[in-house]
Amino acid sequence: MAIDMNVHELLVINDADLLIHEVLVEWVVKNPKITQYVQYIRNLCKRFHKIEFRYSPTTHNELDDALTTIASMIENPDADYIDPLYIEVKEHQVHYSHVEAEPDGLPWYFDIKKCFETGIYPKNATSNQKKSIRHMALNFFLKGEMLYRKTPDLGLLRCVDATKLQSFWNK
Structure with missing residues (x-):
């Protein structure tokens, strides 16, 4: 899809650490079942000006889930261009569970x-x-x-x- 949209720079976030290292030729492909798959990905990589692979453990895929949800909710009339999505990651999460009072008389939300x-x-x-x-x-x-x-x-x-x-x- 990125190639069809003429994307020049791509960040790939994946939970398959082994596959990422094999695609980047940092590790040798030992499983003959995925040799062709890895080679196909390497060939696709040549079609981008810049491509970066980043490992994200399955347990830390909240960003992936959130992006999937957002993408399913957005209707973009221009199929040839998608605005970049900038994400700021906070170091500490904050949770609110209960609001005691509403001094201005308006709901908390x-x-x-x-x-x-x-x-x-x-x-x-x-x-x-x-x-x-x-x-x-x-x-x-x-x-x-x-x-x-x-x-x-x-x-x-x-x-x-x-x-x-x-x-x-x-x-």
């Missing part, structure tokens, strides 16, 4: 939902706050009026505000 619906950020939001909203929004999607959070195991959590949750528990 209000800014994310409003950004989805209108593309508008809060009035006095700094560029860092806007960036934070965009970053958080990557884990959410809007279906009709309902906002959902995607979990790492591809589950969905429905976003509810504290007042609706409280009235639910009081029933």
Whole structure:
């Protein structure tokens, strides 16, 4: 597909460390069943100006899963060009599990939902706050009026505000 799209530089992330080393001619191919496969990949590599292979253990394939999800959601009218996707990887993950109070009376997810619906950020939001909203929004999607959070195991959590949750528990 990359060749058909005239891609000149390619980063290949794979969980097959052995295959990567064999393709890069760092290790000798000993398995006769994959000799032709490795040679075919080497020939394909010659068609790129720059190609890089990076090993990622199967247990660390969150990026692969996320990119697959994103790619399945994007409709690009121009099949000949795809905008580059820039990804910033944070060193430490942050998890929020419960919000005690909503002092402004708005649901905790209000800014994310409003950004989805209108593309508008809060009035006095700094560029860092806007960036934070965009970053958080990557884990959410809007279906009709309902906002959902995607979990790492591809589950969905429905976003509810504290007042609706409280009235639910009081029933």
